[in-house]
Amino acid sequence: MKVVGLMSGTSADAVDAALVRIVRRGRTPRITTLAFASVPYPRSLQQRIVELSLHGQVAQVCHMNVLLGELFANAALRVIQKAGYRSTDIDLIGSHGQTIHHLPNGIREPGVGLVRSTLQIGEPSVIAERTGITTIANFRPRDMAAGGEGAPLVPYAHAAAFSHARRGRLVVNIGGISNVTYLPPGRGVGELQAFDTGPGNMVMDAIVRELTKGTRSYDAGGRLATKGTVSRRMLAELMAHPFLARRPPKSTGREEFGAPFVRRLLTKQRRAGLSTEDLLATCAAWTAEAIGLSRRWVAGDVDEVIAGGGGVRNRAIMTYLRQVFAPAPLRAFDDCGWSSKAFEATAFALLAFQTYHGQCTNVPRVTGARHPVLLGVVVPGCPGSRMTWPRVTR
Numbered sequence: 001m002k003v004v005g006l007m008s009g010t011s012a013d014a015v016d017a018a019l020v021r022i023v024r025r026g027r028t029p030r031i032t033t034l035a036f037a038s039v040p041y042p043r044s045l046q047q048r049i050v051e052l053s054l055h056g057q058v059a060q061v062c063h064m065n066v067l068l069g070e071l072f073a074n075a076a077l078r079v080i081q082k083a084g085y086r087s088t089d090i091d092l093i094g095s096h097g098q099t100i101h102h103l104p105n106g107i108r109e110p111g112v113g114l115v116r117s118t119l120q121i122g123e124p125s126v127i128a129e130r131t132g133i134t135t136i137a138n139f140r141p142r143d144m145a146a147g148g149e150g151a152p153l154v155p156y157a158h159a160a161a162f163s164h165a166r167r168g169r170l171v172v173n174i175g176g177i178s179n180v181t182y183l184p185p186g187r188g189v190g191e192l193q194a195f196d197t198g199p200g201n202m203v204m205d206a207i208v209r210e211l212t213k214g215t216r217s218y219d220a221g222g223r224l225a226t227k228g229t230v231s232r233r234m235l236a237e238l239m240a241h242p243f244l245a246r247r248p249p250k251s252t253g254r255e256e257f258g259a260p261f262v263r264r265l266l267t268k269q270r271r272a273g274l275s276t277e278d279l280l281a282t283c284a285a286w287t288a289e290a291i292g293l294s295r296r297w298v299a300g301d302v303d304e305v306i307a308g309g310g311g312v313r314n315r316a317i318m319t320y321l322r323q324v325f326a327p328a329p330l331r332a333f334d335d336c337g338w339s340s341k342a343f344e345a346t347a348f349a350l351l352a353f354q355t356y357h358g359q360c361t362n363v364p365r366v367t368g369a370r371h372p373v374l375l376g377v378v379v380p381g382c383p384g385s386r387m388t389w390p391r392v393t394r
Helices: 043-055 058-082 124-131 140-145 155-162 202-211 220-227 232-239 259-272 276-297 315-325 343-356
Strands: 002-008 014-025 028-040 092-109 113-121 135-137 169-174 177-183 193-199 304-308 330-332 377-379
Touching (some): 002 058, 002 343, 014 058, 014 343, 028 058, 028 155, 028 343, 043 058, 043 092, 043 259, 058 092, 058 124, 124 377, 135 343, 155 169, 155 177, 155 343, 169 276, 169 315, 177 276, 193 202, 193 276, 202 276, 220 315, 232 259, 232 276, 259 276, 304 315, 315 330
Parallel strands (some): 002 092, 092 135, 169 304, 304 330
Antiparallel strands (some): 002 014, 014 028, 092 113, 135 377, 169 177
């Protein structure tokens, strides 16, 4: 099957679209990348999404859901055209959508108990209508309905891409939020461990936007951070954040490390007399040190670290990460034959493919769900499209 994967992460900076060919060989899928496109959000829209995540009103959420559906559909059509195909050549779309709120710890309600919830927008009905392609979206809620946190889900794809017969590998994704997947040597998906470690680029991006009054949205290449000096006092305060000490399963997002957190951090910066460069250097070190803490929950040796996501282009983060994990070697996804930028979009293409074929792809050991579940909601494509569903396999 030829499948488009669509993804926009916590940073809310673009829609990433990956067109892949997936072939099933037994239970192991083989994935070949055909094309990739990253379609940036207009800067004003990015800020609207960030504000919506914390203070959105119902009418705004309603409107943005459909607007982002249009943008996701455009990104899908763009990557299909880039590869030289037509929509009728494509079998399936898997869309993560845009997360605007995630409450993995839940809220207790009388008579119901603990209610965990999450909301990704980017209306899949719009995507299916504009492209004519069957679209699978809303992957997280079913896992949460089964008692899980709905995240992380990409570890399933990490196992497909990076498992090794003899090496214990720690796969690190540095997006807006950082997460890790530990792949023990020679083991299957059910034996992996994975969880969020804390902020990746999100806090640093917000600092740059605030201190440059919106003229920059991120520290390109980590140029500012590499010029700064780490404040050991502030780093110690950041490392004392309670999320870092929380045992897995755990996931987080803008609700915990968003605008209110950044405002408090900037207040501390002013009181401490730190430069922008020093603050960014400190946050880059924090990202790396928080990822390094993951080893306390990993049941096995880390022989190799493989890093992906936008954070690999930040030289400061990667420098600190090498120091944290030395002497274990640190490699990027690109060094292993996978695009760091495209991988998460590719992951949701794979999840959609497996859902279509009746394969459960949540990992209960990772999310905390009571049992494996089939992820996603299916929106059929053009009228007359026929869908045959095999028996669900757990």
